[in-house]
Amino acid sequence: xxxxxxxxxxxxxxxxxxxxxxxxxxxxxxxxxxxxxxxxxxxxxxxxxxxxxxxxxxxxxxxxxxxxxxxxxxxxxxxxxxxxxxxxxxxxxxxxxxxxxxxxxxxxxxxxxx
Amino acid sequence: xxxxxxxxxxxxxxxxxxxxxxxxxxxxxxxxxxxxxxxxxxxxxxxxxxxxxxxxxxxxxxxxxxxxxxxxxxxxxxxxxxxxxxxxxxxxxxxxxxxxxxxxxxxxxxx
Numbered sequence: 336x337x338x339x340x341x342x343x344x345x346x347x348x349x350x351x352x353x354x355x356x357x358x359x360x361x362x363x364x365x366x367x368x369x370x371x372x373x374x375x376x377x378x379x380x381x382x383x384x385x386x387x388x389x390x391x392x393x394x395x396x397x398x399x400x401x402x403x404x405x406x407x408x409x410x411x412x413x414x415x416x417x418x419x420x421x422x423x424x425x426x427x428x429x430x431x432x433x434x435x436x437x438x439x440x441x442x443x444x445x446x447x448x449x
Numbered sequence: 450x451x452x453x454x455x456x457x458x459x460x461x462x463x464x465x466x467x468x469x470x471x472x473x474x475x476x477x478x479x480x481x482x483x484x485x486x487x488x489x490x491x492x493x494x495x496x497x498x499x500x501x502x503x504x505x506x507x508x509x510x511x512x513x514x515x516x517x518x519x520x521x522x523x524x525x526x527x528x529x530x531x532x533x534x535x536x537x538x539x540x541x542x543x544x545x546x547x548x549x550x551x552x553x554x555x556x557x558x559x560x
Contacts, residue, residue, distance in 0.1 A: 339492075370550075377536060377550030378493065393547065425492055429546070437483070438548065440492030 338362045339441035341426050347447045348416050356411045356444050358426030367409035368427040368438065369393075369401060371420075378425060384409055385431070416448040453537045458555045461531075467524040469554050471537030474518040480541035482513060483548070484522045486533040493536065493550075496522065527558045 339360045348354050358367065365386050370378040380393030382401040390401060398420060402410045413420055423445050427438040454472040461467040473482065481500050485493040497504055497511045504511045510523040524531055536553040540546045
């Protein structure tokens with residue numbers, strides 16, 4: 336089984352709809368991240384969480400919210416989806432520690448907002 | 450976090466070494482250099498990381514210059530499966546190890 340899973344893998348939704356993307360991990364890591372990737376561009380950080388009670392905004396948090404329901408679960412919500420939120424979304428995890436903040440990525444969720 | 454600069458694309462003949470450069474001239478003393486790759490639209494895959502010393506693992510070698518302002522990722526015997534976008538990232542504990550991926554280098558391994 337994959338260590339980092341994302342659901343759904345693909346989603347098409349309409350402008351103005353609320354949508355939630357979910358991420359689960361079995362790696363036992365404390366830290367979790369949400370990124371988006373637009374065509375031809377690198378990943379950009381939306382939100383990150385260092386533990387259940389710690390949520391931080393990333394580079395592009397406007398229009399998004401997150402929930403860290405448990406150590407293993409981190410959800411990303413679009414309260415009112417708009418077409419320019421069409422992108423590939425990745426969840427990632429990493430362990431706590433002073434060294435080696437290697438991030439492990441999920442397979443991605445392809446979101447289309449029409 | 451230090452920003453990095455990479456060439457947008459490179460080609461490499463199959464079986465030859467692929468040398469991917471990265472400039473990180475504003476890197477801080479406690480920032481690590483990480484390399485990831487992304488095949489098609491899959492989740493990025495960790496390759497290697499280092500602080501000051503050169504590093505080697507089963508996938509690649511990382512050569513960091515003495516002044517730490519640049520580094521080179523070396524894939525010793527490139528295969529067609531190494532065709533991917535390669536990202537060089539400089540990140541450290543002072544800023545929560547946030548990763549800025551940039552646009553990376555698109556490596557094409559040619560048969």
